[in-house]
Amino acid sequence: MNKKIIFRVDDRLIHGQVIEGWIKYYKINDIIIVSDRICSDYLQKMIYSSILPASCTLQFYCVDDFIKNYREISSTKNSLLVLFESVNDLYRVRDILNDNIFVNIGCVASREHKIEITDTVFLDKEEVLKLSELRDRFNIFVKKLPWETAVEIKNFINFLED
Amino acid sequence: MVGVILLTHGSLGIELLKTSEMIIGKQDKVDFLSVQSGASLGDLAGDLDRLINKYKSDGVLILTDMFGGSPSNIAMAYLEKNKVDIITGVNLPMLIKTFSMRKDIKNPQELGRAAIQTGKESIILAGDLMNK
Numbered sequence: 001m002n003k004k005i006i007f008r009v010d011d012r013l014i015h016g017q018v019i020e021g022w023i024k025y026y027k028i029n030d031i032i033i034v035s036d037r038i039c040s041d042y043l044q045k046m047i048y049s050s051i052l053p054a055s056c057t058l059q060f061y062c063v064d065d066f067i068k069n070y071r072e073i074s075s076t077k078n079s080l081l082v083l084f085e086s087v088n089d090l091y092r093v094r095d096i097l098n099d100n101i102f103v104n105i106g107c108v109a110s111r112e113h114k115i116e117i118t119d120t121v122f123l124d125k126e127e128v129l130k131l132s133e134l135r136d137r138f139n140i141f142v143k144k145l146p147w148e149t150a151v152e153i154k155n156f157i158n159f160l161e162d
Numbered sequence: 163m164v165g166v167i168l169l170t171h172g173s174l175g176i177e178l179l180k181t182s183e184m185i186i187g188k189q190d191k192v193d194f195l196s197v198q199s200g201a202s203l204g205d206l207a208g209d210l211d212r213l214i215n216k217y218k219s220d221g222v223l224i225l226t227d228m229f230g231g232s233p234s235n236i237a238m239a240y241l242e243k244n245k246v247d248i249i250t251g252v253n254l255p256m257l258i259k260t261f262s263m264r265k266d267i268k269n270p271q272e273l274g275r276a277a278i279q280t281g282k283e284s285i286i287l288a289g290d291l292m293n294k
Contacts, residue, residue, distance in 0.1 A: 011202075011203065012203060012232040012235070013235075014230070014235070015230065015231050015232040015235060016171075016228060016230065016231045016232070019230050043238075043239060043241070043242060044239065047235055047238045047239065048235070050238075051229060051230035051234075051235065052230075107200075109200060109201060109202035109203060109204070110200045110201065110202060111202055116200075119199050119200050120199050120200050121200075122200060
């Protein structure tokens with residue numbers, strides 16, 4: 001059976017785009033939030049657990065624990081959506097990435113000195129460099145919803161020249 | 163009087179407010195916040211923080227547009243605070259009820275209960291009226 005594993009960077013984690021878009025489109029049953037900020041925050045865990053459809057399971061991991069346990073986690077799931085809050089957290093797990101994982105950059109909020117990649121993705125120089133490095137080894141799709149066309153990032157590094 | 167914060171995607175909140183004021187007149191102690199595509203939720207949480215503080219003496223009822231959406235997720239982080247409650251799935255009858263009951267109901271949670279009852283009752287499938 002074809003396994004669907006999606007790693008998504010989204011600083012809003014679980015919200016409308018994820019529930020109405022990714023989870024339904026790919027019929028995802030298992031979701032994991034990987035965040036050092038949330039893995040020990042009872043209230044945030046309660047909030048995200050309460051908003052998922054009843055058919056889904058949700059687990060929380062700190063980044064290092066996720067890396068340590070990923071092989072075991074992924075072996076038991078048929079479909080899996082892993083949510084990261086930042087490009088930096090995705091970069092931290094780069095050693096477990098492989099070609100079977102669909103890597104998606106969905107929402108990274110605008111802040112000062114950010115480069116606009118799409119209407120929901122704004123990256124700083126360091127993030128562009130990290131994604132460029134990952135893109136050389138894996139396919140990375142920049143889009144907020146599954147049925148959209150991904151933004152081409154082959155010449156990504158050109159964003160830095162202005 | 164309990165404060166009201168409309169916290170929604172896009173311009174839904176301000177338009178709901180304008181429409182309700184068209185019907186029942188200008189309202190005091192009400193603010194709106196909007197989550198735009200690409201906007202930083204951290205900045206928004208800061209704005210929400212300031213507004214909740216502004217209303218801390220009488221408490222505040224936050225109305226969000228959709229349970230599970232990011233406006234609602236941000237608001238829920240304030241549930242542990244005193245005199246703060248949140249309604250998800252705001253509609254116009256609910257908002258009007260909230261405004262008109264504020265003078266009588268001093269507690270955000272009780273105000274919220276009254277408002278959602280009106281909100282729910284306002285949702286019908288009109289065709290069902292014919293089958294009665």
